[in-house]
Amino acid sequence: MNAPTELPSLPTIADVEDAARQLRGIAVRTPVLENPLLNEKLGGRLLLKAEPLQLAGSFKFRGAYNRISRLSAAERQRGVVAYSSGNHAQGTAYAAKICGTPAVIVMPADAPEIKIANTRAYGAEVVLYDRYKEDREEIGKRYARDRGMTVVPPFNDPYIISGQGTIGLEIAVQCAERDGKPDVVVAPASGGGLIAGVSLAIKDRHPDCAVYCAEPDKFDDISRSLAAGKICSHDGSGKTFCDALMAPHPGDITYGVMSTNLAGGVTATDDEVEIAIATAFHYFKLVVEPGGAVALASILNGKIPCAKRTVVAVASGGNIDSTLFSEIIGRTKPV
Amino acid sequence: MNAPTELPSLPTIADVEDAARQLRGIAVRTPVLENPLLNEKLGGRLLLKAEPLQLAGSFKFRGAYNRISRLSAAERQRGVVAYSSGNHAQGTAYAAKICGTPAVIVMPADAPEIKIANTRAYGAEVVLYDRYKEDREEIGKRYARDRGMTVVPPFNDPYIISGQGTIGLEIAVQCAERDGKPDVVVAPASGGGLIAGVSLAIKDRHPDCAVYCAEPDKFDDISRSLAAGKICSHDGSGKTFCDALMAPHPGDITYGVMSTNLAGGVTATDDEVEIAIATAFHYFKLVVEPGGAVALASILNGKIPCAKRTVVAVASGGNIDSTLFSEIIGRTKPV
Numbered sequence: 157m158n159a160p161t162e163l164p165s166l167p168t169i170a171d172v173e174d175a176a177r178q179l180r181g182i183a184v185r186t187p188v189l190e191n192p193l194l195n196e197k198l199g200g201r202l203l204l205k206a207e208p209l210q211l212a213g214s215f216k217f218r219g220a221y222n223r224i225s226r227l228s229a230a231e232r233q234r235g236v237v238a239y240s241s242g243n244h245a246q247g248t249a250y251a252a253k254i255c256g257t258p259a260v261i262v263m264p265a266d267a268p269e270i271k272i273a274n275t276r277a278y279g280a281e282v283v284l285y286d287r288y289k290e291d292r293e294e295i296g297k298r299y300a301r302d303r304g305m306t307v308v309p310p311f312n313d314p315y316i317i318s319g320q321g322t323i324g325l326e327i328a329v330q331c332a333e334r335d336g337k338p339d340v341v342v343a344p345a346s347g348g349g350l351i352a353g354v355s356l357a358i359k360d361r362h363p364d365c366a367v368y369c370a371e372p373d374k375f376d377d378i379s380r381s382l383a384a385g386k387i388c389s390h391d392g393s394g395k396t397f398c399d400a401l402m403a404p405h406p407g408d409i410t411y412g413v414m415s416t417n418l419a420g421g422v423t424a425t426d427d428e429v430e431i432a433i434a435t436a437f438h439y440f441k442l443v444v445e446p447g448g449a450v451a452l453a454s455i456l457n458g459k460i461p462c463a464k465r466t467v468v469a470v471a472s473g474g475n476i477d478s479t480l481f482s483e484i485i486g487r488t489k490p491v
Numbered sequence: 492m493n494a495p496t497e498l499p500s501l502p503t504i505a506d507v508e509d510a511a512r513q514l515r516g517i518a519v520r521t522p523v524l525e526n527p528l529l530n531e532k533l534g535g536r537l538l539l540k541a542e543p544l545q546l547a548g549s550f551k552f553r554g555a556y557n558r559i560s561r562l563s564a565a566e567r568q569r570g571v572v573a574y575s576s577g578n579h580a581q582g583t584a585y586a587a588k589i590c591g592t593p594a595v596i597v598m599p600a601d602a603p604e605i606k607i608a609n610t611r612a613y614g615a616e617v618v619l620y621d622r623y624k625e626d627r628e629e630i631g632k633r634y635a636r637d638r639g640m641t642v643v644p645p646f647n648d649p650y651i652i653s654g655q656g657t658i659g660l661e662i663a664v665q666c667a668e669r670d671g672k673p674d675v676v677v678a679p680a681s682g683g684g685l686i687a688g689v690s691l692a693i694k695d696r697h698p699d700c701a702v703y704c705a706e707p708d709k710f711d712d713i714s715r716s717l718a719a720g721k722i723c724s725h726d727g728s729g730k731t732f733c734d735a736l737m738a739p740h741p742g743d744i745t746y747g748v749m750s751t752n753l754a755g756g757v758t759a760t761d762d763e764v765e766i767a768i769a770t771a772f773h774y775f776k777l778v779v780e781p782g783g784a785v786a787l788a789s790i791l792n793g794k795i796p797c798a799k800r801t802v803v804a805v806a807s808g809g810n811i812d813s814t815l816f817s818e819i820i821g822r823t824k825p826v
C-alpha cells in the first residue's frame with residue numbers, strides 16, 4: 157500500500173475482503189436489527205447494524221485488530237501506541253491484548269473514569285495528558301520514537317479503513333439474508349475511517365446504493381469537504397455531546413475514498429441524537445452512545461428519507477456513561 | 492401430540508427441531524454475547540443469549556408463531572385469543588399479524604400504557620379487564636366459545652414449549668461456533684415454557700450440561716416443584732418487580748419436561764436483578780427487563796458459579812419502561 161507519489165495509496169475492496177479474512181472468528185459479526193412498528197412509522201424499511209455489540213463496545217476493534225495483527229514479530233514485541241479519549245483507546249487496547257502486544261494509550265486526564273478504567277482493564281498502559289496544554293500526537297510520537305512502538309492511527313490508515321469496511325461486507329450479506337437490497341447506507345463520521353471503509357464494500361456489492369456520512373451539527377467537516385471537492389475543516393463554532401465525533405477534518409486517505417464513493421453528508425443536532433438514543437432503547441433494546449446514534453438521528457430527522465426505501469444505519473458504538481444514559485432515557489421520548 | 496391418557500403428551504426434541512424449521516427466516520436468530528472483562532471478573536466464561544433482540548422484544552414470539560402458524564385455514568380465519576399483561580401479548584399479536592390471523596388479547600386495564608399501545612400497534616384487538624374483579628381465563632374462554640377463536644396459552648402447550656426450545660438449539664450451535672461447550676444453561680422461568688423447551692434441545696445436544704431455571708426470590712414454585720417431585724405453588728408471600736415471572740405454579744406439561752431435564756432451580760432478589768440489568772447495560776449494551784435478567788442475576792449472585800466453566804444465561808426480554816430503566820441505571824452499579 158505504499159506509493160512513491162504525493163497522492164496517498166487508497167485501500168480497495170480487495171483490502172476490505174482481506175480484512176474480513178483476518179477478522180474471521182475474532183470480531184463479532186454484529187446483527188442487523190429491524191422493528192416492524194418503527195418501519196410502519198417511517199413508511200419504509202430501516203435496518204440498524206448493531207456495533208455496540210462489537211468487542212470493546214464499538215466498531216473500532218475491527219480496524220485496530222486488522223492493523224496490529226499485521227505487525228511483524230519484532231514490531232509486536234516493541235508494541236503499539238494510540239491516542240484517543242474513548243472508543244479507539246478501548247478497541248486498540250483489546251486488539252493489542254489479543255495479539256499479545258504491549259500497548260500505550262495516550263488519553264486526556266479528564267476522560268471519563270470508566271473509559272480509562274476499561275482501557276487499563278484490557279491490559280494497556282494508560283498515559284494521561286492535559287488536553288489544554290499538551291499535544292497528544294507529540295506524546296504518541298515520543299513513545300514511537302523512544303520505544304520503537306508502532307502508531308495505530310484512529311482513522312487515516314488503509315488497514316484501519318479496511319477493517320472498519322468489514323461492516324459494509326456484513327451489511328451486504330445480511331441484507332441479502334433478509335431479502336433486502338439497501339437503497340441507502342449511512343454511518344457516523346468523525347475522521348471518516350468507518351464510512352470510507354463501509355463505502356468500499358457497499359459500492360462494490362451495490363453500486364447503485366447511495367452512501368452518506370452523518371456528522372453532528374456544526375462538526376460537518378466531511379460534508380463541507382465533499383461539497384467543496386477538497387479537504388475542509390468545520391468552523392469550530394459548535395458544541396456537541398457526541399464526544400467521539402469531533403475530528404477537525406478528514407484525513408487524505410479517508411477523504412480520497414469518500415470523495416469517490418459518497419453521495420454526501422448529513423447532520424443531526426444533539427436533541428435529535430437524544431431522540432435517536434431513546435428510539436434505539438425503545439425499539440431495538442440497544443444501548444447506543446451519542447456519537448454512535450448520529451446516523452440513526454439523520455434518518456429520524458428526515459435528512460435521509462426512509463419512505464418506500466431500505467435504509468441501513470450503522471449504530472457505531474455503545475460506550476456511554478450510565479448517568480448520561482439514565483438522563484437521556486428519562487427525559488426523551490422515542491419517535 | 493394428543494394422548495388418550497390422563498398424563499399429558501410431552502413435546503420432544505423432534506418437536507423442537509420441527510419448530511426451528513417453522514421459524515426459519517421468520518424469527519431472529521438472536522446473537523450470543525460475551526465480554527472479556529466480565530469473564531475475567533467471573534473467572535469463567537459467560538455467554539448471554541440476547542432475546543431482547545427478538546421480534547416484539549422477547550422470546551415469546553417464537554412459541555406464539557409456532558402455535559399460530561399450525562392452525563388450519565378455517566381456524567386462522569376465526570382467529571386467536573391470548574391473555575397476558577406483557578410479552579406474551581406482544582409476541583402473540585405480532586405472530587398473528589404475520590399469519591394474517593385476527594387476535595384478541597385480554598390485558599389488565601392497569602397494564603403499562605406502552606405494552607397496551609404496542610399490542611394494538613401489532614394489529615390486535617385489546618380487551619381490558621379489571622384484574623381484581625374479573626378472571627382473564629374466563630374472558631379468554633368466552634371469546635374462544637363465542638367466536639370460535641383458538642386460545643394461545645402462555646406456556647403449557649407442546650407447540651409453545653417447542654417454539655421457545657429453538658433458543659436451545661441456537662445456543663448449541665452458537666457455542667460450537669465459539670469453540671465452547673456449555674457446562675450450565677440457565678433461563679428465567681415463570682410457568683416454565685422457556686426453560687422446558689430449552690432443556691429439550693440442550694439435553695439432546697449436550698447430555699452432560701446442567702440446566703437450571705431462575706426465578707425471583709419467593710416466586711420459586713418451579714424450584715419447589717422440582718425439589719418436591721410434584722407440582723407446587725410458591726407461598727404467595729413475595730413481591731417482585733419481575734412482572735413477567737409471577738405464575739403461581741408450572742403447568743403439567745412444562746413440569747413433565749422439567750422434572751426429567753432440570754438439575755434444579757435458583758433464585759435472585761430484586762436488588763440482584765437490578766445489578767444484572769446494570770451489568771447487561773454496561774458490559775453487553777443490551778436492554779433487559781427485570782424478568783429477563785433473573786438468570787444473569789443468579790450467576791452474578793453466585794447461585795450458579797461460573798469459575799472455570801462455560802455458563803450460558805438466557806436474557807429473555809427487554810420490554811421495560813424507560814422511566815424504570817432510567818432509575819435502575821441511575822442508581823445501580825454493575826458488578
